[in-house]
Amino acid sequence: MxxxxxxxxxxxxxxxxxxxxxxxxxxxxxxxxxxxxRFGKPGPEIVNFAKDGTFDSILMTRSSRGSTQKLGSVSTYVVHNASFITTTVLRET
Structure with missing residues (x-):
C-alpha cells in the first residue's frame, strides 16, 4: 500500500x-x-512550476465542491504562496 x-x-x-x-x-x-x-501535491506543484517558469500570472477557478466553498484548498494554497499575480475566477451559482 x-x-x-x-x-x-x-x-x-x-x-x-x-x-x-x-x-x-x-x-x-x-x-x-x-x-x-506534473504529478504531486497540486498546490506546491503549481506554485513551484510557476516560479521556475516565466509566467506573468496564475489563473485559478473556484472549487467544484459546491457553492458553499468559494475557494478550494488548491486555489487557497496558490493565492497564499505565489509570489506574483494570482487571479481567481469565481463562477456565480
Whole structure:
C-alpha cells in the first residue's frame, strides 16, 4: 500500500491527463498557451512550476465542491504562496 503522500500514476492515467490538459489549451485560441503535466501535491506543484517558469500570472477557478466553498484548498494554497499575480475566477451559482 503506498504512503498517503506518495503519488502513484500509471501510463494510461498520465496519457488521459495529458489529453485533457491539451483540450483546455485549445479552448483559449487567442492566447499563447503551453501545457505541462506534473504529478504531486497540486498546490506546491503549481506554485513551484510557476516560479521556475516565466509566467506573468496564475489563473485559478473556484472549487467544484459546491457553492458553499468559494475557494478550494488548491486555489487557497496558490493565492497564499505565489509570489506574483494570482487571479481567481469565481463562477456565480
Amino acid at each position: 503506498p504512503d498517503h503522500d506518495e503519488i502513484v500514476t500509471d501510463p494510461q492515467t498520465a496519457e488521459e491527463a495529458r489529453l485533457l490538459v491539451e483540450s483546455f489549451a485549445k479552448m483559449l485560441p487567442a492566447f499563447k498557451t503551453e501545457t505541462a503535466l
